[in-house]
Amino acid sequence: MPRQRVVVTGLGGICSLGTNASEIWTAMAEGRPGIGPIESPIYRPTKIQTVAEILELPDHGISRRQTATMDRFSLLAVIAANEALAQSGLVLDEKTSLRTGAVIGTGVCGWYALEKSYLRLLVEERDRVDVLSVPMGMTSAPASQVSMVNGIRGPVFGVTSACSSSNHAISSAVDLLRSGRADVIIAGGTEAPIIWGILKAWEALRVVSPDACSPFSADRKGLSLGEGAGAAVLETYESATRRGAEILAEIVGVGMTADATDIVAPTRDGPARAMQLCLEDAGLNREQVQYINAHGTGTKMNDRIEVEAMKDVFGDHATELSISSTKSMHGHCLGASGALELIACVNAVRHGIVPPTINYTEADPDCDLDVTPNEARERKVDVAVSNAFAFGGTNASVAVRAI
Amino acid sequence: MSESLSNDIIGLIAEHTELEAADIKLDTELDSLGIHSLELVEIIMDIEEKYDVEIELDAATASDSIKTIGDIISEAEKLVKGET
Numbered sequence: 123m124p125r126q127r128v129v130v131t132g133l134g135g136i137c138s139l140g141t142n143a144s145e146i147w148t149a150m151a152e153g154r155p156g157i158g159p160i161e162s163p164i165y166r167p168t169k170i171q172t173v174a175e176i177l178e179l180p181d182h183g184i185s186r187r188q189t190a191t192m193d194r195f196s197l198l199a200v201i202a203a204n205e206a207l208a209q210s211g212l213v214l215d216e217k218t219s220l221r222t223g224a225v226i227g228t229g230v231c232g233w234y235a236l237e238k239s240y241l242r243l244l245v246e247e248r249d250r251v252d253v254l255s256v257p258m259g260m261t262s263a264p265a266s267q268v269s270m271v272n273g274i275r276g277p278v279f280g281v282t283s284a285c286s287s288s289n290h291a292i293s294s295a296v297d298l299l300r301s302g303r304a305d306v307i308i309a310g311g312t313e314a315p316i317i318w319g320i321l322k323a324w325e326a327l328r329v330v331s332p333d334a335c336s337p338f339s340a341d342r343k344g345l346s347l348g349e350g351a352g353a354a355v356l357e358t359y360e361s362a363t364r365r366g367a368e369i370l371a372e373i374v375g376v377g378m379t380a381d382a383t384d385i386v387a388p389t390r391d392g393p394a395r396a397m398q399l400c401l402e403d404a405g406l407n408r409e410q411v412q413y414i415n416a417h418g419t420g421t422k423m424n425d426r427i428e429v430e431a432m433k434d435v436f437g438d439h440a441t442e443l444s445i446s447s448t449k450s451m452h453g454h455c456l457g458a459s460g461a462l463e464l465i466a467c468v469n470a471v472r473h474g475i476v477p478p479t480i481n482y483t484e485a486d487p488d489c490d491l492d493v494t495p496n497e498a499r500e501r502k503v504d505v506a507v508s509n510a511f512a513f514g515g516t517n518a519s520v521a522v523r524a525i
Numbered sequence: 526m527s528e529s530l531s532n533d534i535i536g537l538i539a540e541h542t543e544l545e546a547a548d549i550k551l552d553t554e555l556d557s558l559g560i561h562s563l564e565l566v567e568i569i570m571d572i573e574e575k576y577d578v579e580i581e582l583d584a585a586t587a588s589d590s591i592k593t594i595g596d597i598i599s600e601a602e603k604l605v606k607g608e609t
Contacts, residue, residue, distance in 0.1 A: 185559060186542075186559040187559045187560065187561045188561075190559075190560070190561045190564050191561050191563060191564075248574070249574075250570060250574060252567055253563050253566045253567045253570060254563050254564070254567065257563070
């Protein structure tokens with residue numbers, strides 16, 4: 123029996139660039155910066171003064187009874203998932219809800235609940251934390267909340283692999299659909315890290331840029347933390363065509379590997395194998411790929427090694443690729459990255475526009491490929507590959523093809 | 526029913542739900558305030574902490590036994606009176 127094809131029938135997103143997927147794509151295509159001075163209330167100031175934050179939530183229409191049980195990362199996930207579901211036109215009834223699932227990645231957890239608990243215990247010296255601490259903080263909460271708000275009753279679980287969490291969630295969803303366990307999966311990722319404890323943790327790592335995030339530029343100084351969520355309605359081709367849904371793009375392949383070396387330093391081999399396996403899974407030659415949405419965090423080492431890995435996989439074709447890191451605009455949204463970057467890839471193949479890497483000022487001989495500096499490029503894109511290479515050496519690449 | 530106790534409890538509920546205290550009456554159903562059952566447990570625990578009492582209730586069944594604002598207050602009142 124031939125393998126099920128997996129297609130995208132809805133997209134949703136929220137991050138510093140916008141509160142829905144089309145606003146985010148427009149900002150990406152215009153090369154608009156979404157990173158600026160921190161405005162969110164933080165318990166005590168940290169050295170991290172520049173972030174990509176969501177200054178105002180949209181009117182989401184989710185009931186107070188439901189939002190009262192959600193940490194911020196869950197709320198962002200539900201906002202993105204609801205948008206994606208609405209676009210897909212999927213009606214969740216007695217029957218379809220059983221064949222629909224939700225797989226949401228997150229790199230951290232519901233830290234607002236955690237931080238509130240510690241502040242209560244240690245600062246306020248109270249002896250009891252909020253009764254909702256466990257259900258709000260758990261890493262699977264976003265997937266459960268997406269399921270509860272929409273009545274999704276098939277496979278529902280969280281996925282975690284630090285900054286690759288979204289791509290692993292998308293890959294898991296693809297496998298669930300191919301294996302016939304569901305007809306539709308809401309897949310994506312979410313993160314809400316603009317909070318004291320997480321900022322202090324990233325401050326300690328000393329990989330955060332003091333100002334702009336400028337991936338692949340010789341003067342790059344590190345990553346910028348961002349918050350957000352992205353979601354896609356992934357569906358078997360058969361299900362999408364049966365119900366007459368508009369198909370936005372196809373998820374044609376995924377590849378997952380691990381470095382198995384260091385908890386922070388990446389290897390060249392792990393990322394290269396993830397891209398290679400992704401192409402093999404998709405049944406594509408390397409020459410068929412036009413765009414790579416890079417992991418491109420903006421740290422010295424990540425960007426150099428990612429470029430080396432791309433050369434290993436794409437050989438002579440590497441110089442023909444358009445590459446960009448949209449993290450230069452929406453920041454590094456950790457576990458939400460891959461889902462937000464899927465918005466870039468799906469729209470790149472739909473509209474023939476490669477979003478740029480902004481803040482690029484100086485060529486780096488270590489990153490001597492076409493990184494689409496500062497301005498979007500019009501180009502027919504048949505296949506886009508989205509990379510995610512995380513701390514802990516967990517790598518996942520996803521290939522998107524025009525339909 | 527002690528007026529200061531019920532005012533205190535209504536104050537705690539108002540704080541928790543961002544509602545006006547004046548809009549919360551004894552016969553107000555918790556359902557109509559849009560309170561999740563676990564928020565209800567949290568409110569009850571705030572009351573416990575403030576009055577140093579322990580209300581017998583578990584998180585999973587709270588919404589079955591307590592339906593109105595008056596129910597919360599009378600539960601708390603029984604215990605507070607017992608203490609004094």
